Amino acid sequence: MKTRHDITSSFNREFRDWRIWATRGIVVAAACVAGLTIVAFTWLGEQALELFMQAFRFRPWIALLWTPLCTAAIVWVTRRYFAAAAGSGIPQVMAALDPLASAPVQNRLVSLKLSLAKVGLTTWGLLAGLSLGREGPSVQVAAGIMLTARRWLPERSAISTHGLLVAGGAAGIAAAFNTPLAGIMFAIEELSRTPEQRSSGLLMSAIVLAGLMAVSVYGNATYFGIIHASGIDLSLLLPGLLVAVASGLLGGVFSRLLQASLGGKGRDLMSRLRGARPVLFAAVCGLLVALIGYVSAGATFGSGYGHTRHMVAGQETLPALFLLLKFVATWLTTWSGVPAGIFAPSLAIGAAIGNDIALLLHSPHATALIALGMVGFLAAATQAPLTSFIIVMEMVDGHSMVLSLMACAMVARTLSRVISAPLYSVLAQQQLTNATAAEK
Numbered sequence: 269m270k271t272r273h274d275i276t277s278s279f280n281r282e283f284r285d286w287r288i289w290a291t292r293g294i295v296v297a298a299a300c301v302a303g304l305t306i307v308a309f310t311w312l313g314e315q316a317l318e319l320f321m322q323a324f325r326f327r328p329w330i331a332l333l334w335t336p337l338c339t340a341a342i343v344w345v346t347r348r349y350f351a352a353a354a355g356s357g358i359p360q361v362m363a364a365l366d367p368l369a370s371a372p373v374q375n376r377l378v379s380l381k382l383s384l385a386k387v388g389l390t391t392w393g394l395l396a397g398l399s400l401g402r403e404g405p406s407v408q409v410a411a412g413i414m415l416t417a418r419r420w421l422p423e424r425s426a427i428s429t430h431g432l433l434v435a436g437g438a439a440g441i442a443a444a445f446n447t448p449l450a451g452i453m454f455a456i457e458e459l460s461r462t463p464e465q466r467s468s469g470l471l472m473s474a475i476v477l478a479g480l481m482a483v484s485v486y487g488n489a490t491y492f493g494i495i496h497a498s499g500i501d502l503s504l505l506l507p508g509l510l511v512a513v514a515s516g517l518l519g520g521v522f523s524r525l526l527q528a529s530l531g532g533k534g535r536d537l538m539s540r541l542r543g544a545r546p547v548l549f550a551a552v553c554g555l556l557v558a559l560i561g562y563v564s565a566g567a568t569f570g571s572g573y574g575h576t577r578h579m580v581a582g583q584e585t586l587p588a589l590f591l592l593l594k595f596v597a598t599w600l601t602t603w604s605g606v607p608a609g610i611f612a613p614s615l616a617i618g619a620a621i622g623n624d625i626a627l628l629l630h631s632p633h634a635t636a637l638i639a640l641g642m643v644g645f646l647a648a649a650t651q652a653p654l655t656s657f658i659i660v661m662e663m664v665d666g667h668s669m670v671l672s673l674m675a676c677a678m679v680a681r682t683l684s685r686v687i688s689a690p691l692y693s694v695l696a697q698q699q700l701t702n703a704t705a706a707e708k
Contacts, residue, residue, distance in 0.1 A: 438459060525599055598614075
């Protein structure tokens with residue numbers, strides 16, 4: 269039992285020390301700004317893609333000119349002014365969290381300037397019709413905002429740069445998917461390596477608060493709608509296992525393909541072109557993405573968010589080759605060097621896996637298999653099974669599929685690890701090496 273002196277000391281420390289209250293106020297304010305920024309980013313991305321689709325529906329051939337031109341322009345601007353904005357954004361935050369990353373290297377990888385550039389360039393990519401997501405970029409955007417708050421923290425604050433980066437990156441996922449719990453799990457699973465005991469409660473609150481900013485604007489709605497999976501029984505076992513294996517293998521191949529492509533060590537014609545003429549290479553990738561979109565009647569353009577929602581609702585009739593076409597379009601978009609995330613496209617690819625297997629087996633559990641495909645492919649591609657599980661779990665109406673989703677995520681991740689090293693860890697090391705070399 270505490271003595272009166274202990275209670276008085278604790279009270280003074282918690283309620284009379286202005287530094288503690290200033291720290292709390294700054295972190296909370298930064299979390300609110302980060303969450304609202306991601307909400308604005310979401311709106312901009314949706315409007316940009318809708319403008320592109322309107323133009324495509326009016327004159328489909330426009331994409332064959334517009335998409336490669338924009339892709340080349342985005343890569344030129346990115347390489348010239350915002351080199352660290354290229355790609356997903358998650359590897360940049362992970363690299364900045366590396367113990368070997370100095371303060372200048374951290375600032376080169378994550379900053380407010382890069383956050384603003386990431387929003388603009390990723391939105392431009394959606395306006396171009398490229399197959400990309402904004403969830404990975406949201407991690408770097410929110411991390412840059414939270415890191416900027418460091419300059420206003422009092423001296424000897426318990427909040428470190430590491431803590432701000434972790435909270436910011438996780439807040440990006442929480443706000444992007446409208447799921448605070450997924451943000452916390454992402455912080456634990458992917459970002460945090462040395463948890464800070466004294467400030468973890470405040471940082472977790474910041475993650476949740478950023479997610480609640482999205483909830484306050486969009487309401488308590490799930491990202492891809494609600495999956496009404498009913499009648500789940502042992503008849504789902506065989507098709508569910510097939511979905512887990514297929515999504516795990518394809519996700520592992522996707523991860524390995526991205527690592528090989530982005531590593532810059534290939535000797536094939538396209539890799540040599542990428543090294544010698546990156547802007548021209550980006551235009552070629554943009555043209556191929558446009559051709560794929562043209563062939564698929566526009567189904568592969570953008571993040572795949574709309575098609576995934578319709579598949580979840582059982583209202584979508586996709587082209588027979590949607591799975592393959594979306595897979596290739598997402599790979600080419602990422603390889604081109606534009607700022608681009610893979611979360612939403614991965615969920616679309618996973619949903620297509622589940623949908624195709626349901627059609628192949630004439631299964632009555634199509635919606636359940638779609639959910640399993642989503643969690644399986646995302647878990648395999650990112651090798652973050654718990655985050656993937658929570659993101660998809662939020663969409664399931666009821667708890668009948670919770671164990672199935674978790675099992676699918678773990679099986680798919682295990683198969684992926686046989687095929688590929690963890691995607692974000694490999695890309696983070698590349699980012700750290702490049703940033704360190706540029707700083708010298």
